[in-house]
Structures are given as C-alpha cells and as structure tokens.
Amino acid sequence: MATTQHPSTKQDILQHLLQQGQATAQELAEVLRISPQAIRRHLKDLEEEELIEYQAIQGGHGGTEPLMGRPKHVYHLSRKGRHQFPDNHAQFAVSLLDTLQETVGSEQVSSILRKQWQRKAQEYRDRLASGTLQERVAKLVELRRAEGYMAQWYPLDENDDGCDRFMMTENNCAISDVAESFPSVCGHELEMFASLLPDCKVERTTWIVGGEHRCGYLIQPKNSLS
The missing domain is CATH 3.30.1380.20 (Trafficking protein particle complex subunit 3)
Known part of the structure; x- marks a missing residue:
C-alpha cells in the first residue's frame, strides 16, 4: 500500500517510458507492481504536468490493421518529459x-x-x-x-x-x-x-x-x- 504513494513512483514511470519508448497503464502496473488504479492516478498527474502524452490505439500494435473495440491509451514521454533526464x-x-x-x-x-x-x-x-x-x-x-x-x-x-x-x-x-x-x-x-x-x-x-x-x-x- 505504501508503494502506491512512494514519491519515486512517478519517476519510475518516466524511467520505464524512457527505456521502453511506450507502455500502457496495465503494462506499467505489472512492471511496477502497483494497482492499475494507482498507476492511472500517477499518469493523470504526469499528463497534467505535460511530462507524458498518449496515443489512443484500437486493436493490436502498429503493424496490424485496426480492430473494432475500445481503444487503449499508449503512453510515451513528451519532449518536456525527456528533458527531465540528463542528456547533452x-x-x-x-x-x-x-x-x-x-x-x-x-x-x-x-x-x-x-x-x-x-x-x-x-x-x-x-x-x-x-x-x-x-x-x-x-x-x-x-x-x-x-x-x-x-x-x-x-x-x-x-x-x-x-x-x-x-x-x-x-x-x-x-x-x-x-x-x-x-x-x-x-x-x-x-x-x-x-x-x-x-x-x-x-x-x-x-x-x-x-x-x-x-x-x-x-x-x-x-x-x-x-
């Protein structure tokens, strides 16, 4: 329970997105071992801070034809988010x-x-x-x-x-x-x-x-x- 409120959780999310390029809320929840609900709260905060962006994707990943159904949000770092990491x-x-x-x-x-x-x-x-x-x-x-x-x-x-x-x-x-x-x-x-x-x-x-x-x-x- 304390993990969901750990001050480094948002940084962990940013770090994962930097390393992997993109991820869904479910994928982040599994990697960081916290609930999807907690992850979504952190993602909402990071989005409001303009550190991340998302793309709504229907169906599978980019190499397949879009399928019908509810689109999922795939998150990635914004330019501002990338600038949170030292890189000259x-x-x-x-x-x-x-x-x-x-x-x-x-x-x-x-x-x-x-x-x-x-x-x-x-x-x-x-x-x-x-x-x-x-x-x-x-x-x-x-x-x-x-x-x-x-x-x-x-x-x-x-x-x-x-x-x-x-x-x-x-x-x-x-x-x-x-x-x-x-x-x-x-x-x-x-x-x-x-x-x-x-x-x-x-x-x-x-x-x-x-x-x-x-x-x-x-x-x-x-x-x-x-």
Whole structure:
C-alpha cells in the first residue's frame, strides 16, 4: 500500500517510458507492481504536468490493421518529459552544426547532413533486404521504432489496379532539437525513405516541425500513379 504513494513512483514511470519508448497503464502496473488504479492516478498527474502524452490505439500494435473495440491509451514521454533526464547529446549536436555553419557555410552543412542520411539509408537498406511492399514498410517501421520514433503503419484502401497504399506515422521525433534548428534534415530523411522504396512515391502528409502532432508519410507504388 505504501508503494502506491512512494514519491519515486512517478519517476519510475518516466524511467520505464524512457527505456521502453511506450507502455500502457496495465503494462506499467505489472512492471511496477502497483494497482492499475494507482498507476492511472500517477499518469493523470504526469499528463497534467505535460511530462507524458498518449496515443489512443484500437486493436493490436502498429503493424496490424485496426480492430473494432475500445481503444487503449499508449503512453510515451513528451519532449518536456525527456528533458527531465540528463542528456547533452542533442544540445551538443545543434551546437556543433551551428559552429560548422559559421565555419563552412549553410550549403556545406546541408551537404554534410545529406551525406549522413545517405549513410543511414545504406544501413537501413542492408536490413530491409527484399520482400513485398508491405513487408518492407513493416520492417522500416520496426527499425524506426527501435530508434525512438514511435512509428506505426497501416494499409489504405486498395486501388483499382490492386496496388496497396500505406501510411507510415511517427509520433515522436528522435532528433527534434536538430530538426527544429536545421529543418533540412527532414528533407534528407524524406529522400532517404524514397531511396529505400525506389518503386514507390513517398510523400510527407504531416510534419512535427510544422506544428503537427506527428509526421506522416503516404507510400504508394509508382505504377499506381500512371
């Protein structure tokens, strides 16, 4: 009983979300060994403090088609919540890029950032291998989730040619500090997705840096556009 009122419980919740990326109230209750009711009280407090956010998900996890039924809340750290933990990596990266820009100019920095995303694309390409478009999209989402992007995917309506379209969403930007100061990285990221799926058109539909709550990408085969 005393555990539910332990002053470190909220910190334990934040720590778990930092390590795991996301969790439901039930999962947190099981891990921290306190009642779901107590967990929900703490989650409500953390939400009011703007340290966590949640996404309502119907059915299974992001790689499955949504099912009917009551949606469950999946919690993750907000940007403010992440800042509760010591981490100078983002600040250092932005400072380094600022210094580079002052030293070599914006065009050269953009070239360096593009090269970085080309390297990242090669890393992804080696792991995506071959497969159907759905399999490749699912694998890409898996890789992005592992890097903290809170990615999901779902199929859209099938067109007359029988070619599926897919939507990939990212509810968290793992490089938000850099992206806000150097939004060109988002353009390079989009180029990377297009290079990984050369038989598709990849279009950004929503953008966190633009003030929206997530980044969204419409993926559709080029042969369906002709």
